[in-house]
Amino acid sequence: MPVLKSSRPVGVRRMAQPAVFHVPAWQTEGDERARGMAGTVCSRALVLGALLGLFLPVTAWSAAGQASTRGATAGMGSDGGAAPATLPLRSAVAHPSPGPAPLARRAAAAPIPAGLSTTDEIMTDVRALVDLGPRRSGTPGGDRAAEFMKRRLTESGIPQVWEHNVPTYQWEETRSKVSVGGQTIDAFASEHSFFGAADPTWTGSFSTGAGGRTAKVVDVGDGGTLDMLGKDLRGKIVMFNLRFQIPMLAMGAVSEHLYDPGLSLLNDPRGLLQGNPYITNYTSVLREARRRGAVGFVGVLTDYFESNRYRNEYYRRLQVTMPGFWVTRDEGRRMRSLLPKAGRTATLELEGRRYATPTRTVIGYLPGKSRETIMVQSHHDSVGPGAVEDASGSASVIALAKYYAAQPAAERERGLLFVTFDSHFTGYQSHQAFVKQYIVAEERPFDIVANATVEHIALQGVIRGGKLVMTNRPEPRAFFRTGGNVVRQTLVEAIRKRDLRRTIIINARTVSEDGSMPTDASYGSAMGVPTASFVSGPIYLYDDMDTIDKVDQAQLRPVTAAFVDIVDRFDVTTARALKGR
Numbered sequence: 001m002p003v004l005k006s007s008r009p010v011g012v013r014r015m016a017q018p019a020v021f022h023v024p025a026w027q028t029e030g031d032e033r034a035r036g037m038a039g040t041v042c043s044r045a046l047v048l049g050a051l052l053g054l055f056l057p058v059t060a061w062s063a064a065g066q067a068s069t070r071g072a073t074a075g076m077g078s079d080g081g082a083a084p085a086t087l088p089l090r091s092a093v094a095h096p097s098p099g100p101a102p103l104a105r106r107a108a109a110a111p112i113p114a115g116l117s118t119t120d121e122i123m124t125d126v127r128a129l130v131d132l133g134p135r136r137s138g139t140p141g142g143d144r145a146a147e148f149m150k151r152r153l154t155e156s157g158i159p160q161v162w163e164h165n166v167p168t169y170q171w172e173e174t175r176s177k178v179s180v181g182g183q184t185i186d187a188f189a190s191e192h193s194f195f196g197a198a199d200p201t202w203t204g205s206f207s208t209g210a211g212g213r214t215a216k217v218v219d220v221g222d223g224g225t226l227d228m229l230g231k232d233l234r235g236k237i238v239m240f241n242l243r244f245q246i247p248m249l250a251m252g253a254v255s256e257h258l259y260d261p262g263l264s265l266l267n268d269p270r271g272l273l274q275g276n277p278y279i280t281n282y283t284s285v286l287r288e289a290r291r292r293g294a295v296g297f298v299g300v301l302t303d304y305f306e307s308n309r310y311r312n313e314y315y316r317r318l319q320v321t322m323p324g325f326w327v328t329r330d331e332g333r334r335m336r337s338l339l340p341k342a343g344r345t346a347t348l349e350l351e352g353r354r355y356a357t358p359t360r361t362v363i364g365y366l367p368g369k370s371r372e373t374i375m376v377q378s379h380h381d382s383v384g385p386g387a388v389e390d391a392s393g394s395a396s397v398i399a400l401a402k403y404y405a406a407q408p409a410a411e412r413e414r415g416l417l418f419v420t421f422d423s424h425f426t427g428y429q430s431h432q433a434f435v436k437q438y439i440v441a442e443e444r445p446f447d448i449v450a451n452a453t454v455e456h457i458a459l460q461g462v463i464r465g466g467k468l469v470m471t472n473r474p475e476p477r478a479f480f481r482t483g484g485n486v487v488r489q490t491l492v493e494a495i496r497k498r499d500l501r502r503t504i505i506i507n508a509r510t511v512s513e514d515g516s517m518p519t520d521a522s523y524g525s526a527m528g529v530p531t532a533s534f535v536s537g538p539i540y541l542y543d544d545m546d547t548i549d550k551v552d553q554a555q556l557r558p559v560t561a562a563f564v565d566i567v568d569r570f571d572v573t574t575a576r577a578l579k580g581r
């Protein structure tokens with residue numbers, strides 16, 4: 001998930017809650033990912049706004065006991081804020097939620113399109129990708145994943161399949177240790193830390209030397225401006241709490257549509273309030289720590305479950321030149337208690353390398369009647385098992401390729417481009433180069449008129465008593481979109497038709513001026529390609545806990561069928577209408 005570009009305060013209008021409240025700017029810099037969204041968002045204000053904006057109207061609707069209209073359209077979308085989106089209160093509790101749901105009745109999703117892969121078939125591809133091992137760019141696992149995707153697209157009947165290769169940069173550690181007063185701290189090296197230079201193309205080896213790096217530790221707590229005030233970090237190791245800043249509730253505040261029959265999402269405070277693991281204070285704290293001359297960091301995974309295997313992404317606007325580590329909340333407590341007896345010093349040992357390697361993005365083209373093309377996208381690389389992130393999305397792309405390859409070409413107005421990216425975890429170089437070459441370039445081979453991106457078909461994970469607990473419900477999810485009213489309407493209908501409960505729609509232009517969004521589709525969307533990007537942010541997304549059991553098997557077909565609805569509608573909509581002009 002990535003890039004939220006520049007943005008500005010947003011007024012959100014609601015029918016039942018006419019007061020306009022202002023969401024603070026999602027301060028991001030340039031095209032740094034949505035993590036970009038992290039920045040210095042005032043999440044408390046967002047939550048408050050969301051509480052006011054989301055709960056009050058819904059409570060009122062519940063009391064009324066009938067379907068109602070929700071004027072939650074943002075005022076600055078390309079298609080304006082005039083048309084209200086509906087919040088359907090029809091029915092069904094597929095996964096019974098605790099507490100009464102008096103409005104719940106059974107909703108029947110439309111029949112799945114004939115010829116669409118079965119759940120077992122989609123799941124077979126998910127499992128195969130997971131079994132290839134971590135699909136890290138530039139490693140044998142990454143190579144196997146690219147070969148697998150090429151083979152599966154070809155077997156699915158896609159006539160032209162090729163690779164997109166540009167340099168990306170892999171990071172690996174070979175030795176790491178943190179100790180305080182002779183006691184070893186259970187710490188996990190932070191990926192992409194300890195660059196030898198503040199240069200995104202830097203390659204080479206890094207090492208703290210045999211004895212490690214010993215320095216005083218300065219604890220800055222949550223790392224906010226006040227926490228940092230007056231702290232001398234020069235030559236010090238900075239210790240801070242990594243905070244996950246944007247809960248689902250805040251997303252709800254800027255949504256233009258919510259589909260939540262039975263109110264399973266709205267009756268799920270734990271799910272609503274849990275932050276996602278990619279919008280954090282990582283960049284703001286580390287940027288400040290570097291500016292003040294810190295020589296190392298230990299991040300306490302305060303909002304996380306019992307694991308320190310948190311594999312942060314690479315933020316290309318922030319080269320972390322100091323060695324860094326993650327510790328669990330409990331281990332952070334232990335470390336903090338050991339520090340006074342150790343003269344407040346710690347020793348960090350970290351060794352490894354960063355090397356250049358070609359991306360192996362896989363592209364398949366299914367011709368249509370014209371040069372106009374609809375792009376269907378996910379990414380196949382991963383840092384761990386990557387079952388949800390993003391074997392689930394890649395398997396869905398394979399199913400869509402197979403479905404459309406079996407349709408007569410005469411039924412398709414446009415060509416289809418199936419793309420699973422590489423470099424999601426190493427800097428998005430392939431995403432950016434693809435946009436330059438296939439979307440922006442004068443002599444581009446296709447005319448890409450729309451993008452449909454699928455990521456993270458996930459079961460919900462919540463933290464209870466510090467532990468990760470899985471539920472049998474879909475993780476709350478969103479379609480980020482740009483483009484005209486027709487895009488929103490297409491999504492509203494697909495969500496209802498496929499009964500994609502616990503789903504919101506967010507017009508990306510509500511939170512960013514240029515249509516960038518916290519998903520893999522961001523770079524194309526920011527270049528003006530009308531986009532529908534499905535995504536969720538389960539807490540275990542970047543962890544080795546993202547195993548096969550986390551995939552929401554029951555949703556693989558409905559979500560994929562929704563993409564058939566979306567692609568079919570995009571196919572018969574003019575490029576002008578898709579853009580909303």
Ligand SMILES: [Zn+2]
Nearest residue numbers: 001389390455
């Ligand atoms: Zn993903």
